[in-house]
Amino acid sequence: MPLSMMKAGEPGTIKKVGGREETRKFLADLGFVAGSVVTVVSELGGNLIVNVKESRVAIGRDMANKIFV
Numbered sequence: 001m002p003l004s005m006m007k008a009g010e011p012g013t014i015k016k017v018g019g020r021e022e023t024r025k026f027l028a029d030l031g032f033v034a035g036s037v038v039t040v041v042s043e044l045g046g047n048l049i050v051n052v053k054e055s056r057v058a059i060g061r062d063m064a065n066k067i068f069v
Helices: 020-030
Strands: 011-013 037-044 047-052 055-061
Touching: none
Parallel strands: none
Antiparallel strands: 011 037, 037 047, 047 055
């Protein structure tokens, strides 16, 4: 399922990152790579705050839809 459908507080492991090559590279630079554990901290106005690799990252829903857990 896409990261955008996860509930706050529940951890998940990234299975796949989709999108164009530039999008995948951008997300990989933020730490969104297959095998990483992510936890949704909160959702504000469609944007997600996510813990990934001991960092908090804010991403939009469109980006979160490209990350599958």
